[in-house]
Amino acid sequence: MSSYFDAIAPIRYQGPATDEALAFRHYDKDRIVLGKRMEEHLRFAVCYWHSFCWTGLDPFGSGTFERPWFEGGSPMELAKQKADAAFSFFSKLGAPYYCFHDRDVAPEGATPKESHENLLRMVDVLGEHQQRTGMKLLWGTANLFSHRRFMSGAASNPDPAIFALGALQVRDAMDATMRLGGENYVLWGGREGYETLLNTDLSREMDQLGRFLSMVVDYKHKKGFKGTILLEPKPREPSKHQYDFDSATVYGFLTRYGLEKEVKVNIEANHATLSGHSFEHEIATAAALGILGSIDMNRGDPQLGWDTDQFPHNVPEIALALYHILQAGGLGSGGLNFDAKVRRQSIDPQDLFHGHIGGMDVCAKGLLIAEQMIQDGRLQQALDQRYAGWDAPEGREILDGQLSLDQLADRTLTRNADVAPRSGRQEYLENLVNRFCVG
Amino acid sequence: MSSYFDAIAPIRYQGPATDEALAFRHYDKDRIVLGKRMEEHLRFAVCYWHSFCWTGLDPFGSGTFERPWFEGGSPMELAKQKADAAFSFFSKLGAPYYCFHDRDVAPEGATPKESHENLLRMVDVLGEHQQRTGMKLLWGTANLFSHRRFMSGAASNPDPAIFALGALQVRDAMDATMRLGGENYVLWGGREGYETLLNTDLSREMDQLGRFLSMVVDYKHKKGFKGTILLEPKPREPSKHQYDFDSATVYGFLTRYGLEKEVKVNIEANHATLSGHSFEHEIATAAALGILGSIDMNRGDPQLGWDTDQFPHNVPEIALALYHILQAGGLGSGGLNFDAKVRRQSIDPQDLFHGHIGGMDVCAKGLLIAEQMIQDGRLQQALDQRYAGWDAPEGREILDGQLSLDQLADRTLTRNADVAPRSGRQEYLENLVNRFCVG
Amino acid sequence: MSSYFDAIAPIRYQGPATDEALAFRHYDKDRIVLGKRMEEHLRFAVCYWHSFCWTGLDPFGSGTFERPWFEGGSPMELAKQKADAAFSFFSKLGAPYYCFHDRDVAPEGATPKESHENLLRMVDVLGEHQQRTGMKLLWGTANLFSHRRFMSGAASNPDPAIFALGALQVRDAMDATMRLGGENYVLWGGREGYETLLNTDLSREMDQLGRFLSMVVDYKHKKGFKGTILLEPKPREPSKHQYDFDSATVYGFLTRYGLEKEVKVNIEANHATLSGHSFEHEIATAAALGILGSIDMNRGDPQLGWDTDQFPHNVPEIALALYHILQAGGLGSGGLNFDAKVRRQSIDPQDLFHGHIGGMDVCAKGLLIAEQMIQDGRLQQALDQRYAGWDAPEGREILDGQLSLDQLADRTLTRNADVAPRSGRQEYLENLVNRFCVG
Amino acid sequence: MSSYFDAIAPIRYQGPATDEALAFRHYDKDRIVLGKRMEEHLRFAVCYWHSFCWTGLDPFGSGTFERPWFEGGSPMELAKQKADAAFSFFSKLGAPYYCFHDRDVAPEGATPKESHENLLRMVDVLGEHQQRTGMKLLWGTANLFSHRRFMSGAASNPDPAIFALGALQVRDAMDATMRLGGENYVLWGGREGYETLLNTDLSREMDQLGRFLSMVVDYKHKKGFKGTILLEPKPREPSKHQYDFDSATVYGFLTRYGLEKEVKVNIEANHATLSGHSFEHEIATAAALGILGSIDMNRGDPQLGWDTDQFPHNVPEIALALYHILQAGGLGSGGLNFDAKVRRQSIDPQDLFHGHIGGMDVCAKGLLIAEQMIQDGRLQQALDQRYAGWDAPEGREILDGQLSLDQLADRTLTRNADVAPRSGRQEYLENLVNRFCVG
Ligand SMILES: [Co+2]
Ligand SMILES: [Co+2]
Ligand SMILES: [Co+2]
Ligand SMILES: [Co+2]
Ligand SMILES: [Co+2]
Ligand SMILES: [Co+2]
Ligand SMILES: [Co+2]
Ligand SMILES: [Co+2]
Known part of the structure; x- marks a missing residue:
């Protein structure tokens, strides 16, 4: 087992008065809020990619983190070490869920078949970890944006052979999600967009995307998957323009292909603000349109034009976001996934804990405030x-x-x-x- | 007749080599481009509001223009002087169309009935001017945003009695448009949005807007109006958030209320960029969604976060915009309305001409370039x-x-x-x- | 005396548990914080322009407020009614300071001399109100941006005769400030910038601005004024580009003309964010450069590109801003001026109170948090x-x-x-x- | 010798009528413009980093380019292959200058000494290539932002030992620049800024930066270097805030440390727009302040909040930029460095040529237009x-x-x-x- 987090004891609720930095001050998972346990309201998930895969690399610099599972073994050995570390972290933190991309947990192989088999093997490993720790999978997804073959998109690629490679990955990632009891399946189209209209046919690409999503929905029904299919809106980055711009745009796309009853949105706070909206706006809009599904909980920087994926920090803002979620009847099978990463300068193992503890406490306190606003009733x-x-x-x-x-x-x-x-x-x-x- | 523009002779095409500032260098209206006269492609309109109603006022200062029709008579007398001046300008400029809001041409009265009658009387006046000059009406619209009664919206107002006052204005403005042979009818919802979600019910307001637009469409059919109903997207300003955010959002709204075959969009360049899109993006998106209707031709300032409504200036940008319009089959009953104003410091009568001449030449040159791109064929x-x-x-x-x-x-x-x-x-x-x- | 605020009783501190909306929950002016009374730390000022002069007008609509002093008398009579109302408001609210532009308090006359005399008369009126109520003047300033003569700037105007008219206004506003015991004098150059470089000579305009400011500083010394001369940075609006872009730019300008020991900055929160900086950034930068003078306390909307001048609302953000101010040794002769306005839809008299009460409570609570951060010491x-x-x-x-x-x-x-x-x-x-x- | 560009013949001027894509249509280097050869006005440089070092990696995906010098040898062997390829490209393109960072041309070693020696050896290699091809060095610089040791800055690092490592690199890069006849030396402080004020002492960091730059200037004089020391402003990215925000901020910084006569700015078009300014604004401001040094010629995307470093494309914009440069008397020892990269999807060798040819033609045409504007004289x-x-x-x-x-x-x-x-x-x-x- 990984010893990377050995120095850190499991995180416990100690109340607002504690002086301990590695403890919860507000997240008291069994506390009853509006008739349900806090844990059931918040359904926190830790994401695999930011904390266990990202090296600290940014466009102007190489990795800053020196995680033991980054080198010193075969890709599959390192993937297993990473899984050990991830589940060690999950268990100590005490969030009930996690989320992953196929390529986060299993390495890309030399051929499609090898990638397929790597994923199958790692699903077994993850399943054992889930069994052992009680962790659950909030959602799985496929990474159709990092490999160079997807540089011009996956479903919206001008080459149908690349669409087909994307289809294989998504089918496999959906299978993996189902085998691991995942409660939702997410699609984020980071390259489903364009760099320039000069080489882009919008009509064709929309139709390709509509077809792809219809195939995903059909497959869900064929397999009897009960979870929700979620699209994650983001206006741009890495693409200059990304088709799933925001919730309202996604709604229009879904209606165009008759999918508005089948698919919901996974709203990310940072993506909301990149699209020129507030986080509450995206939540309230998706709720009004009947497509509010799940949340990627993080924050952006209002002065920056890219996705900083920071942990939430501002309690009044999160309280209002949660108020809108509660008023909309909650998230159903969705949850609050921390699509958030510690800063590139936060290179110590405990920094990963500080980030998540802070985020969970901010949400817990926000939930308590939202409860008060609802019980008071004057806003409504x-x-x-x-x-x-x-x-x-x-x-x-x-x-x-x-x-x-x-x-x-x-x-x-x-x-x-x-x-x-x-x-x-x-x-x-x-x-x-x-x-x-x-x- | 107004003598405000007496010093200016009618504007003529003199070709690129001319040294005359008050002449067209590229806009040669009868030149054949891709089988049609330039004038028929471009269908230029001058807008009433910016050039004849705006005083030069901005949020930090009072009017700078001293037009003779701004004071010195009763509201109806001034409205007639303004119409004289406007048609004098139109005729000298030589654009075939104009556009107006009800309140641009006829003063708000002391009661709804008085406003209604003022408009009726001014429609007669405008009709005579049209008759005399040959000017045509590209579209009419109703101003549901300037009066304080509309401070919380018209169709999306929390008070149905204000919705009803908006309905009266729109019915009257549609009637006026029809009487004047208008080729389209536009709705721009500058206050159909919100300042804060704390006092806003998004679901209710969307349904109100859907109902209002359905009533407009039904009325069009009842009256046998052959023109196109157009929504003009804008993301914000004056509202913090405006519901017709961009073309993709409008498309989703139209499908929600079953109106996507009935209503198209009037895309404004400056609104496109305010929404985080390029002008071509909005055109190409609307075309791909089948809702490209008309254009408000202007430009914004990429460093400013408000609607500057400047005249277009950058020929390569306009050439690409027109290329996308031509590739989409043109604008049908739509046209290029200069929703553009001279800068607040451009206080002389000839500045109004410089603005429009420059804009028309930029579009004409852009059209010639777009023609070449199409004839060459390599882009396609x-x-x-x-x-x-x-x-x-x-x-x-x-x-x-x-x-x-x-x-x-x-x-x-x-x-x-x-x-x-x-x-x-x-x-x-x-x-x-x-x-x-x-x- | 004005009866506009008759229905409202003086605002009192009632503590966090109160259910009264028209009471302070945190602003307890005599509470000792870090050895000084809360009132002495915060030095709140109410601004004249937003609450008593602004009609609710925005670029797309006319006034929404119907204040009794807006019409129904001669300009000087209305100015006196406005002063009555303003001091009635100030007294009931309980902020110790106010701020004004010359043209807020006294109407522009038909000639420079008449304007000069109007101001002199109104200074007497204001002086009597101050005497009667105990209100003090935090700073005065001259409005060199609203009148059409200043459309191309005042000090940076291409015409020296307009520079001279600006000089008269500033001299008179400085005299008024001194007579009323003002503790600072502010210059905000809303039109000291440009719309286009095509008609602008940057070198000339910088030198003109440098000269003007030097004349102001010399006059201060000649008159023995002990207050601080403050420039208020803002990056743009109304100008496309404004020379006092941000604190760092102002510092460079001051050093260029040898004024960095003579002049400080009045930092506005909303202007900070418009310039691409956080509020704390502007405070910390000005402090590091030795030019932190005073604060215009408000907030902008992170999704909007113009100055919304809303009341501060987010306590954690204000706590950090005040922490930086306290760490810098406080504001000296400066204070916290609410350069903030109620929303255009907030048309009732009590809305003016809600805005200011909320702002004062947010700052008071922020101060208490900043005190804790300093006493704890771990951040430092x-x-x-x-x-x-x-x-x-x-x-x-x-x-x-x-x-x-x-x-x-x-x-x-x-x-x-x-x-x-x-x-x-x-x-x-x-x-x-x-x-x-x-x- | 590298054969990567074998298929491409040297690029020649063929005039506007040519149908050849790999030819210049406007860049006719010996054409006389305002009394000087076009080549002498434009002083084009190709940058090493984007075209020869960047792999196509972005924050969401791995490399897309498969350059032969990326793998398959020792770091020093690959560095030599890269230099072969770069000079093969330079020679075929026909731009007279190039630019580099120390780490672009020579690999980081296992120790400071090994890095130092790698650079020394590669300077010999570059010197031979210069000798052979006639290429000249416009400027050199040191990369103090990619290695993890610089994650918290170099000169502004909280640890003086990292400042010292930066000093070694800069001294060595200055020596390299001098040995290779470089005409300027540039400092860009991508990490000289902050992520959060919570861990940042602005006063300290400014003083550290002031000291570092003073040391650089002293060293220049000690060595008798005749070139210009240039700072490259950028407002943010990778840092949340970067100290050299824009030209006006840099001017203030230089005056603070008495360096305004010693150091100029290297203005990048994309950085200008990221800072909320137009490209011309930054040029005209730097010129007015006497610190205009050199240009990083590229373009950003007005809808994107990060540095896209695209090749310039819009001729009217570049014409105005060059007009301001010519009006300011030109760039002296500076030039136009293409700090520009082909898009990540442009993976073919000829794409590198298309990018540079297009950029050079845009500037050449812009120069011809600027010449006309100057000869005409009406603007002035x-x-x-x-x-x-x-x-x-x-x-x-x-x-x-x-x-x-x-x-x-x-x-x-x-x-x-x-x-x-x-x-x-x-x-x-x-x-x-x-x-x-x-x-
Ligand atoms: Co996400
Ligand atoms: Co994100
Ligand atoms: Co418009
Ligand atoms: Co507009
Ligand atoms: Co202010
Ligand atoms: Co403001
Ligand atoms: Co650069
Ligand atoms: Co750049």
């Missing part, structure tokens, strides 16, 4: 009162389609009265939110 | 070759839905061969574009 | 330890200039040893901050 | 007329410091006259620019 009441007219007869008459434009226009002309606007009370409502956030 | 050939595999049997088999995910995966696994990627040739294609743009 | 210790090497002999030898590049290079080559990097511990430090922020 | 005349008042007596009196604020104010009050603003004529000037750009 203000909303109900503001729109009350739409539940009154004339409002209903309009919404139910009983009035044509000219009927309503004529009635309005006859009435011949202006209508005074009412205050939107934004500052009052913001102060109300702070009553719960600030303590 | 490169695209056809790149995707050729999708027209070959395996590509078709996939796209036609004849292969399930596991069939394709198994076939790929059996083939067990990697596929080499091919160069995207972006730099070659960019150089090819410059052969046409740079002369 | 971590910093001291990280740089300890620079206080050791080799570090000092380098910094003191005792080693040339080749001496140090040769020594390093002889030593011939690599150096292992140490963790930056960012996540640990962020968690530590949250211990204080989250409670 | 418009500027001179606009500011004419400042050359008249009252303007001079003000600028020369002969009037105090109150003298000027009193004089203005006595005159008691408003001043009418004059049109900024932006649209006229933009049209005038297009007369030269559009042909």
